[in-house]
Amino acid sequence: MRTPKQERDEELLLRGDVCQTVNLDPSEVVMPEEIEDDHPEDDNSDPRWTKLLKGEVLNDEGIIELEEEKFSFIRCSPAEIYYEMDLEDPTLKVVRGTRELDLLCRRFEREILKRCQDAWKKMGRDVPPEEPEEEVKEEEEGEEPSPLEEPSPLEEGEMEDEASRRSKKKSERVQKDMKTLAEMEKRKNDRFRLHPDIWHNDPCLMNDGFACKCSKEARGAGIRHSLYVGESLIPKCEWNSNNAGKLYHYRITMSPPNNFLVKTITAIEYDNHEFLFEGFSMFSHFPIQSYPVCSVIRFNIQYTILYVEEIYPQNFTIRELELLSQFLFKDLLELFDFNLFPTDDLEKEGCPMFHFYPRFVRDLPEKGGQEVLSMCHVMQHLLKANRPVVCESDLKKWQGVDSLVWQDYVDGIKGMIVANPLKKPGAIRLDQLDRDKLLISEAEELPYPEIVHFGLHPAQLYYAGSTEYQKAYCEFRKFCLKLAKMGKPSPADKQRLVALRDKLKDVRAKSRMKRDVTAEFSSKGFFQTGIFCDISQHAMCIPVLASHLRFHRSLHYLEEDMGYTFKNRSLLQLALTHPSYREKYGTNADHARNSLTNCGIRKPEYGDKKSLYSTTKKRGILTLIHIMSRFGKEEETESKVPHNERLEFLGDAVLEYLTSIHLFFMFPNLEEGGLATFRSAIVQNQHFAVLARKIHIERYLLYAHGTDLSHDAELRHALANCFEALIAAVFLDSDIDRTDKIFSQIYWKGEDPLLLDIWTNLPKHPLQEQEPDGDRKWIDKIPLLKKFTEFEERTGYKFKHIRLLTRAFCDHSIAFNNLTLGSNQRLEFLGDSVLQLLTSDYLYRHFPEHHEGHLSLLRSSLVNNKTQATICDQLDLAKYVLINRTTVDIRTKDKADLMEALIGAICVDSYPDMDFCRTLCNVCFFPQLRHFIITQDWNDAKSKLQQCCLTLRRMDGGDPDLPVYRVIECKGPTNTRIYKVGVYFRGKCLAACSSHSIQSAEMATAAQALENCREIFPELEFQKQLLAKAHNLARLHDEKTRSMSGENAGQTEGISATFNRKLRGLSSKVRKRRSRVKALLSLEASVSAKEEKR
Structure with a gap:
C-alpha cells in the first residue's frame, strides 16, 4: 500500500x-x-x-x-x-x-554535547529560574463617575490628590527603572561572565528581567507564550531512520540574500571536494498548505522566508538531526526559550514538530546536478574541528613563529564560532586573535593569545536606550522645530541650541553609552566548532518560520469555530495582528538579539529604515498633513500597514450596517430613537469582547508580550477591536451576505436556536408585505405616485415598491397615512448605516496609505449634513419632498436626512443586493473626495486653529496654550437669537463673528482668526507649501482628464444627469446580481464612448 x-x-x-x-x-x-x-x-x-x-x-x-x-x-x-x-x-x-553511525553519534554526544551539559550543571544553568512576582495593576479608588454626569471643576483638595497621583506614578516609573538597572547590574557581575560588555542568555530571562510578567492565569494561553491551539503529542519518529514516507521535506531559502551571503562561508572538505553551506532543509510532521508568505524585518530589511517542497533526501537519521539541533540552537546560540514541541507535550515525551537538516552542497557541472553532503560527514567535520583554539603545548611554538605563518593560521579561523561552555555566553564569534602579550611574555607560564570580538551593547545600555539621552534629544528636537517656525531667532535662542547640541554630544561620548564595543579576553578554554556566522544567520530565521507555520496551522481551529474558511489567509492574519506586534525573532527577543550580536555577522548591511517604516508612523501634525494630501488610487490597492487598525475601521461600519438592517426589519413599528438605542447596545466594545471570547480569539491574538494587555480591561478592548477586524476580513474575503451569516452564527452561538432563527429569517417591510409582487399597479390610480415616476426616469432606477420611494420623501410633519405607513425617519436610520458602510469600504480599498484616523477624517468629510445637503440640491430632491410646513426653505439637516432616506429606500427595495446603492455613492459622493483633499475640508477651522496654536507651545514643558471661545453678546428673541463669539489666544482676541448658533459662530470665528492672523501662525504657510505639490498634481490630473474626455469650459452637466446615465437601464427585468453588474459595466462603457465622441 x-x-x-x-x-x-x-x-x-x-x-x-x-x-x-x-x-x-x-x-x-x-x-x-x-x-x-x-x-x-x-x-x-x-x-x-x-x-x-x-x-x-x-x-x-x-x-x-x-x-x-x-x-x-x-x-x-x-x-x-x-x-x-x-x-x-x-x-x-x-x-x-548502521553500527558505525551509532558509534559516531555516541562519540558526538560524549565529546561535544556532554562537555556542555557538565559545564551547565557546574554553573547551575540547568536549574530554571523562580517564577516572577505578578505585577498587579492598582485600580483607582472610588467609583467611576456616571457617563451622564458632567465632571465638576477640581477643588483644592482634589487638585492635591491629582498632584499626588502624578508624583506616585512618576516614583513608580523611577523605581521600575532602578529595578531594571539593578537586574542588569546583577547579571553583569555574574562570576561566569565572559566579559562585562558581552551579554548572555538565561532561560526565561531577558536582559532586564523576566521575559514573561503575565499573571498565572494569562500564562496558560496565547501565541505570545508559544501555546498553539490544536497541537497534541506527536509519536516519536524512528530514531535510527530517515522516516521516509512519514515526514514532509521542504528546502528553506531566504530573499533577498543580503547578510546571508558572507565572505567566510562554512565549507566542508570531503573526497577532495568542497561542500558549501546554502541553508537548511525542514522536515515537517504535517503537510504545509498554501499559507501566506513568511516575512520578517531584520537589519531594516524585509526578508521573505520561502519553503519549497522537494524530493526526500536519504543519507541522514532523525537522531543526527536532533543532536545537531541541540548543539546549534542550545549549546552555541543559547536559544533556551525556543521550543519546537507541541503545546500538549509539556514533558517533551514525543517528537518535535520540525526537524532541520544543514545543507552542504556542491554543483556537478558535468552532469548538471547537485550533490548534498550526507549527515554523517557533517558530524565528522564537527568532531574533527573540535579542538582548542590554541593548544597549551603549542604556545611556545606560536611565540616564536613568523608573523605570516601566524596570520595564515588566524585567517583560517577568523569569523568562526568558538565555544567555552564554562563561560556566559558559551559561544562567541572570533574576529581577531591577538598574540601581543604572548610575544613579550618571559614568564614560565605563557599567556594565551587573546580573542578579539567586535560586538554591540544591548539597547538598554547604549545611549539610544538611555532615559537621559532620550530626554535631551526630545528637548533638542522640539527646540529645533520651534526655531524653524520663528521669524528670526534671538542670540539667546542660538546659545541654547548650541548648549542642547553639546549636551547630546557629551552623552554620546561617554564610553558606557557607546553602542559599539570591543571585547578582548583570553582564548584559554575555547574550542573551535567548524561553524561560521553564515550558519548562525540562517539558523536565527528558523524560529520565525517555525512560529509562522505553527500559528497558521492553529488558525484552522479558529476557522472551524467561525464556520468559515478564508480564501485569502493573509486577511485573517492581519485581522489578528495587534498594532503592538512586531515579528522579528520568533522567540525571546533579547535571546535572539544577543545571539545575533555574539555569533552573527560582524558588519551587517542595513536597509533604509525611513522607507521601511513609512507606513507605520501616524502621529504628529506634519505626518497628518503629508498623508491627508495624498489622493486615492484608481484601482483597489493592498495596504502595507502591518496591523489590524484599518480592518477595525471597516469592521465597525460592517457591524453597524448588519445590526441596523436586522433591527430595521425585526421591529417594523419601532421609531428611529428606539432602533438607535438597540443598536448602541449591540455595537459596543464590551459586547464585541464577549463575542470574541465565544470563538476564543484570545488564543490566536498576536500582540507584544508585555504587561499592557495582561490586564482584563486592556485585553477586552484589544479583543473587541480584533473582532471588528475579523468581521471586516470576512467581508473582504467574501461578501456582505456571507458576513451576515457568520456574524449571526457567532452572535447566537450557545444560545437557543429559536433566537438564531428569528434573527436570520427577517420579515419583509410592511409596504412589501402588503404587496408582495410590487405596488406599481397603483400608479395610475394615485396621482401622487405618478409624480415619483418622473424621479425614477431621471435616475434610471425603477422601484418594485414605489411606495417605499414615496415614504423616503415623506417628512415627519406629515401625519400617519395608509399610503406610506409612516415618515422617512426609519429609512433615514438605515440609510445612514448603508452610507457609512459603502464609504468605509471605498476608502479602505482605494486609500491604502491612510491609517484608521485618517480614514475617519475622510469619511466624516463625506458623511455629514453639509455634503449630503449639497448632493441633495444637485439631485434636486427637495422638489419631491412631502412636507407639512408653512416655510418654503428646507434646513440643511432635513436635506441630509432626505438623502439618507433615499439610500435607505433603495437598500430596502433591492435587499440584499447593494449594487444600486454603491453606484449612487460612486457617482454622487466619492468624486467629492478629490475636492476635499485639495481644499483640506476634512480639517475644520476649529481643529486647524488648535493645531496652529499647539505648534507655538512653550519649551518649559507645561500645558500648551489653546484657543478659548467666549460668548461676547447674545441678542434677539429665543427662536431667532443671534450669538456673537470671540476667540482668544494668550489673552488676545483674534476674531469675533455672529451666527444663529454658538457652534456655527465658533466655527466662523476660527476661520476668521486664521485669515486675520497668518503672521502669528507660520504653520499655515508651511502647510500651504507642503500642499502645493499635491495641488499641482491635482490640477495636472484634472487637465489631463478634461482633454481626454473632451470637456470644455461650457460643460454644465451635473451630478443628477450623471446619475441618470449610470443607472438607466437597471430595471426590474435585471434583478439578478450578475445581470445587473454586466448591464452596469456595459452602460458605463457606452457612456464613456459617447463622452469621447462628443
Whole structure:
C-alpha cells in the first residue's frame, strides 16, 4: 500500500525534476529522457516543478524570479558505511543507520554535547529560574463617575490628590527603572561572565528581567507564550531512520540574500571536494498548505522566508538531526526559550514538530546536478574541528613563529564560532586573535593569545536606550522645530541650541553609552566548532518560520469555530495582528538579539529604515498633513500597514450596517430613537469582547508580550477591536451576505436556536408585505405616485415598491397615512448605516496609505449634513419632498436626512443586493473626495486653529496654550437669537463673528482668526507649501482628464444627469446580481464612448 507521500515523490521523480540515489556513482543513475536533453529551455514540463530546481528570489513586487541555473538531479554523497537501505519496502527508500553511525553519534554526544551539559550543571544553568512576582495593576479608588454626569471643576483638595497621583506614578516609573538597572547590574557581575560588555542568555530571562510578567492565569494561553491551539503529542519518529514516507521535506531559502551571503562561508572538505553551506532543509510532521508568505524585518530589511517542497533526501537519521539541533540552537546560540514541541507535550515525551537538516552542497557541472553532503560527514567535520583554539603545548611554538605563518593560521579561523561552555555566553564569534602579550611574555607560564570580538551593547545600555539621552534629544528636537517656525531667532535662542547640541554630544561620548564595543579576553578554554556566522544567520530565521507555520496551522481551529474558511489567509492574519506586534525573532527577543550580536555577522548591511517604516508612523501634525494630501488610487490597492487598525475601521461600519438592517426589519413599528438605542447596545466594545471570547480569539491574538494587555480591561478592548477586524476580513474575503451569516452564527452561538432563527429569517417591510409582487399597479390610480415616476426616469432606477420611494420623501410633519405607513425617519436610520458602510469600504480599498484616523477624517468629510445637503440640491430632491410646513426653505439637516432616506429606500427595495446603492455613492459622493483633499475640508477651522496654536507651545514643558471661545453678546428673541463669539489666544482676541448658533459662530470665528492672523501662525504657510505639490498634481490630473474626455469650459452637466446615465437601464427585468453588474459595466462603457465622441 503506497502512502500519499510516496505517490508524491514518485510523481516528482516521473516528471524528471529530481533523482536521488544512495551509494551510487552518478554515471550509474538512469535519468529520464527529458533530463538528458541538451536544451533544458525546451522542456515543456510543469513549471511548478521546474521552480524546485532553481533558486527562488523575490523581487520588489513579491514575485518569484528564478535563477538561470537548473539542476537536473540532486543526490546525497556516498556513505555506505553509515547507512543502509531498508529492504522491507524499497519503494519508500527508507534508510537506517548502521553500527558505525551509532558509534559516531555516541562519540558526538560524549565529546561535544556532554562537555556542555557538565559545564551547565557546574554553573547551575540547568536549574530554571523562580517564577516572577505578578505585577498587579492598582485600580483607582472610588467609583467611576456616571457617563451622564458632567465632571465638576477640581477643588483644592482634589487638585492635591491629582498632584499626588502624578508624583506616585512618576516614583513608580523611577523605581521600575532602578529595578531594571539593578537586574542588569546583577547579571553583569555574574562570576561566569565572559566579559562585562558581552551579554548572555538565561532561560526565561531577558536582559532586564523576566521575559514573561503575565499573571498565572494569562500564562496558560496565547501565541505570545508559544501555546498553539490544536497541537497534541506527536509519536516519536524512528530514531535510527530517515522516516521516509512519514515526514514532509521542504528546502528553506531566504530573499533577498543580503547578510546571508558572507565572505567566510562554512565549507566542508570531503573526497577532495568542497561542500558549501546554502541553508537548511525542514522536515515537517504535517503537510504545509498554501499559507501566506513568511516575512520578517531584520537589519531594516524585509526578508521573505520561502519553503519549497522537494524530493526526500536519504543519507541522514532523525537522531543526527536532533543532536545537531541541540548543539546549534542550545549549546552555541543559547536559544533556551525556543521550543519546537507541541503545546500538549509539556514533558517533551514525543517528537518535535520540525526537524532541520544543514545543507552542504556542491554543483556537478558535468552532469548538471547537485550533490548534498550526507549527515554523517557533517558530524565528522564537527568532531574533527573540535579542538582548542590554541593548544597549551603549542604556545611556545606560536611565540616564536613568523608573523605570516601566524596570520595564515588566524585567517583560517577568523569569523568562526568558538565555544567555552564554562563561560556566559558559551559561544562567541572570533574576529581577531591577538598574540601581543604572548610575544613579550618571559614568564614560565605563557599567556594565551587573546580573542578579539567586535560586538554591540544591548539597547538598554547604549545611549539610544538611555532615559537621559532620550530626554535631551526630545528637548533638542522640539527646540529645533520651534526655531524653524520663528521669524528670526534671538542670540539667546542660538546659545541654547548650541548648549542642547553639546549636551547630546557629551552623552554620546561617554564610553558606557557607546553602542559599539570591543571585547578582548583570553582564548584559554575555547574550542573551535567548524561553524561560521553564515550558519548562525540562517539558523536565527528558523524560529520565525517555525512560529509562522505553527500559528497558521492553529488558525484552522479558529476557522472551524467561525464556520468559515478564508480564501485569502493573509486577511485573517492581519485581522489578528495587534498594532503592538512586531515579528522579528520568533522567540525571546533579547535571546535572539544577543545571539545575533555574539555569533552573527560582524558588519551587517542595513536597509533604509525611513522607507521601511513609512507606513507605520501616524502621529504628529506634519505626518497628518503629508498623508491627508495624498489622493486615492484608481484601482483597489493592498495596504502595507502591518496591523489590524484599518480592518477595525471597516469592521465597525460592517457591524453597524448588519445590526441596523436586522433591527430595521425585526421591529417594523419601532421609531428611529428606539432602533438607535438597540443598536448602541449591540455595537459596543464590551459586547464585541464577549463575542470574541465565544470563538476564543484570545488564543490566536498576536500582540507584544508585555504587561499592557495582561490586564482584563486592556485585553477586552484589544479583543473587541480584533473582532471588528475579523468581521471586516470576512467581508473582504467574501461578501456582505456571507458576513451576515457568520456574524449571526457567532452572535447566537450557545444560545437557543429559536433566537438564531428569528434573527436570520427577517420579515419583509410592511409596504412589501402588503404587496408582495410590487405596488406599481397603483400608479395610475394615485396621482401622487405618478409624480415619483418622473424621479425614477431621471435616475434610471425603477422601484418594485414605489411606495417605499414615496415614504423616503415623506417628512415627519406629515401625519400617519395608509399610503406610506409612516415618515422617512426609519429609512433615514438605515440609510445612514448603508452610507457609512459603502464609504468605509471605498476608502479602505482605494486609500491604502491612510491609517484608521485618517480614514475617519475622510469619511466624516463625506458623511455629514453639509455634503449630503449639497448632493441633495444637485439631485434636486427637495422638489419631491412631502412636507407639512408653512416655510418654503428646507434646513440643511432635513436635506441630509432626505438623502439618507433615499439610500435607505433603495437598500430596502433591492435587499440584499447593494449594487444600486454603491453606484449612487460612486457617482454622487466619492468624486467629492478629490475636492476635499485639495481644499483640506476634512480639517475644520476649529481643529486647524488648535493645531496652529499647539505648534507655538512653550519649551518649559507645561500645558500648551489653546484657543478659548467666549460668548461676547447674545441678542434677539429665543427662536431667532443671534450669538456673537470671540476667540482668544494668550489673552488676545483674534476674531469675533455672529451666527444663529454658538457652534456655527465658533466655527466662523476660527476661520476668521486664521485669515486675520497668518503672521502669528507660520504653520499655515508651511502647510500651504507642503500642499502645493499635491495641488499641482491635482490640477495636472484634472487637465489631463478634461482633454481626454473632451470637456470644455461650457460643460454644465451635473451630478443628477450623471446619475441618470449610470443607472438607466437597471430595471426590474435585471434583478439578478450578475445581470445587473454586466448591464452596469456595459452602460458605463457606452457612456464613456459617447463622452469621447462628443
